[in-house]
Amino acid sequence: MAGLETFYDVMRRQGITRRSFIKYCSLTAAALGLGPEFVPQIASAMETKPRLPVLWLHGLECTCCSESFIRSAHPLVKDVVLSMISLDYDDTLMASAGHQAEAILDEVMEKYHGNYILAVEGNPPLNEDGMYCIIGGKPFVEQLKKVASGAKAIISWGSCASYGCVQAARPNPTQATPVHKVILDKPIIKVPGCPPIAEVMTGVITYMLTFDRLPELDRQGRPKMFYSQRIHDKCYRRPHFDAGQYVESFDDEGARKGYCLYKVGCKGPTTYNACSTVRWNDGVSFPIQSGHGCIGCSEDGFWDKGSWYARLQNVGGFGIEASADKVGMVAAGAVGAGLAAHAAISALSRARYKGDDAQ
Amino acid sequence: MVPSKSNILTDEDLQGTNLQGQNARALRARKLTTIYVYEAPVRLWHWVTAASIVVLVITGYFIGSPPPSLSGEASNHFLMGWIRYLHFSAAWIFAVGFAGRILWTFMGNIYTRELFYIPVWRKDYWKGLLDEILVYAFIKKQGEKTIGHNPLARTALFFCFTLTGLFMIISGFALYSDGTGIDSWEGRVFGWVMPWLGGSLGTHFLHHWGMWVIILFVMIHIYTVTREDIMSRQTLLSAMTNGYRSYRDDRPE
Ligand code: HEM
Ligand code: HEM
Ligand code: SF4
Numbered sequence A: 001m002a003g004l005e006t007f008y009d010v011m012r013r014q015g016i017t018r019r020s021f022i023k024y025c026s027l028t029a030a031a032l033g034l035g036p037e038f039v040p041q042i043a044s045a046m047e048t049k050p051r052l053p054v055l056w057l058h059g060l061e062c063t064c065c066s067e068s069f070i071r072s073a074h075p076l077v078k079d080v081v082l083s084m085i086s087l088d089y090d091d092t093l094m095a096s097a098g099h100q101a102e103a104i105l106d107e108v109m110e111k112y113h114g115n116y117i118l119a120v121e122g123n124p125p126l127n128e129d130g131m132y133c134i135i136g137g138k139p140f141v142e143q144l145k146k147v148a149s150g151a152k153a154i155i156s157w158g159s160c161a162s163y164g165c166v167q168a169a170r171p172n173p174t175q176a177t178p179v180h181k182v183i184l185d186k187p188i189i190k191v192p193g194c195p196p197i198a199e200v201m202t203g204v205i206t207y208m209l210t211f212d213r214l215p216e217l218d219r220q221g222r223p224k225m226f227y228s229q230r231i232h233d234k235c236y237r238r239p240h241f242d243a244g245q246y247v248e249s250f251d252d253e254g255a256r257k258g259y260c261l262y263k264v265g266c267k268g269p270t271t272y273n274a275c276s277t278v279r280w281n282d283g284v285s286f287p288i289q290s291g292h293g294c295i296g297c298s299e300d301g302f303w304d305k306g307s308w309y310a311r312l313q314n315v316g317g318f319g320i321e322a323s324a325d326k327v328g329m330v331a332a333g334a335v336g337a338g339l340a341a342h343a344a345i346s347a348l349s350r351a352r353y354k355g356d357d358a359q
Numbered sequence B: 001m002v003p004s005k006s007n008i009l010t011d012e013d014l015q016g017t018n019l020q021g022q023n024a025r026a027l028r029a030r031k032l033t034t035i036y037v038y039e040a041p042v043r044l045w046h047w048v049t050a051a052s053i054v055v056l057v058i059t060g061y062f063i064g065s066p067p068p069s070l071s072g073e074a075s076n077h078f079l080m081g082w083i084r085y086l087h088f089s090a091a092w093i094f095a096v097g098f099a100g101r102i103l104w105t106f107m108g109n110i111y112t113r114e115l116f117y118i119p120v121w122r123k124d125y126w127k128g129l130l131d132e133i134l135v136y137a138f139i140k141k142q143g144e145k146t147i148g149h150n151p152l153a154r155t156a157l158f159f160c161f162t163l164t165g166l167f168m169i170i171s172g173f174a175l176y177s178d179g180t181g182i183d184s185w186e187g188r189v190f191g192w193v194m195p196w197l198g199g200s201l202g203t204h205f206l207h208h209w210g211m212w213v214i215i216l217f218v219m220i221h222i223y224t225v226t227r228e229d230i231m232s233r234q235t236l237l238s239a240m241t242n243g244y245r246s247y248r249d250d251r252p253e
């Protein structure tokens, strides 16, 4: 990959001081859950390794992942990580357009065949031969397959690429399909969230660059360092949960006191993400801190899992929707009445069985 | 003496014998059998399991719908903490009991194995099942005598207790790994089911439904064992308390 500058070169060229650079390395080490002893390793990787060629494709999506990414808190990320990773093709961020842009794509694919990272934002719709998402005159799914064939690894940015998100919500008319169900032969890192947290996105890339390998993934293919704990496990309202102090409705005393949002549908207990530790917008806040429950945006199929204001999904059918407990109680009532009736008929139809003697 | 159709001595059977005119009832030969069916470990297990399920259902319900909020400082209370603690303690008792009950099938008598499979390949199972259904529909008066569970009871136990109980253990420990992490032993052994059950939320949902299956099972179970104990040809409550089942007639089957 000769000819590519290192990150450090780019940073210096952009006027970033060494001090600021080292600070970025320590912040990144901390974000990745690594000890201070890793700071030199990160720094030296940035100084010596050539930039990582990244191709960033966009399928069916809302661009919230890109929006999040460019709002990464540390200025170095905003200004440098983008150029740092040598974002050779990103039809949202790059200056060129049209044929020129598509030409860059082909060029990079050829030049770095087998070495580039493919970052996918959004997903391909498969219905009608993929006609619901056309890029450069062709279905996105074709572009995706083509670019994926030469990639070293794929990053599925956001819930769209990872799980399908809103465009795959029932009834999913375009048959929007997450990347891992279309590309079966490449390592895929899922970075779910709608959008994912900027620091998580840059952290994943920095890790791959520093250590030259994929971050350790969990069973569902998410980097463990950001997705191994639930919002609930590190939520600052957790003491209220354990104490039994809940917001019962959004305007009550408990809401003002900052009680736990479990009863108003917080999905923190079932959602794996880093919001309660990393938070959003330079660590300013996250939904729960602003008084609203987590909606579980980084979980598979979160649009189809019931109301954001109810803990568990309702069950449909019988023309009504009801919670499991309502259905259960009605069923228990019906069974109870049935048993009582059965007992009454039993008593009438036949007395105690005393054996043959009664005959 | 012409024996009557039933094998029970009746007044007609005495016609023409020197006992003519006597009350046959007093003369009947009785051989009422009592069989030791459920050994002590099974009985102990049954009642420990029943107690743990009561705790699991109550605490589980409150995990799903916590009681009204407490006021005051958070540090003064640990209500949900205790509810969850009780749930997990009872869960351990239930799970260890379940495992022990499985081990006991290798040591105990043949009736200890009935809980873990249903003999669908045997014709008499289907016949017995139909018979019991007819009894419960008030079409037939009596089912067959059984030493272990009758086929209908066995079917219900297998699906609503054994399989559902196993599901509660697997999904429960998977949920437990939400707290202990996927690298904990719970995460390694049980955590893999979560993606299959629709993630953590889907697992909660199904675990919650499992509770209602078990509640309905327990209601019906308590009704039927009591009813059978009164109305069937054998005793049941004694079988699960002192282990002995007595029969009320000595007709075969
Ligand atoms: C949560 C509550 C309960 C559960 C989960 C439960 C479960 C079971 C199970 C699994 C068996 C089969 C035992 C085996 O084959 O090893 C059984 C049998 C039995 N249970 Fe329960 N039980 C519960 C409550 C009760 C109660 C309250 C009674 C008393 C009224 C009772 C009376 C019996 C009897 C008499 C049998 C033996 C049935 C027979 O002789 O065929 N159970 N129960
Ligand atoms: C018959 C047995 C059981 C019943 C009836 C039962 C019932 C329940 C119910 C209703 C919930 C609330 C679900 C929700 O609304 O989110 C729950 C949660 C839970 N149960 Fe069980 N459960 C049983 C067995 C177990 C077992 C064997 C374990 C194993 C450790 C277990 C572990 C859990 C855990 C970890 C939770 C989630 C707690 C939380 O979110 O804070 N349960 N259970
Ligand atoms: S607010 Fe949500 S994440 Fe926080 S403790 Fe309550 S339920 Fe858990």
Ligand code: SF4
Residues within 6 Å of the ligand: A193, A194, A231, A271, A272, A273, A275, A286, A287, A288, A293, A294, A295, A296, A297, A298
């Ligand atoms: S708190 Fe929940 S809903 Fe909000 S961004 Fe984080 S994971 Fe998504």
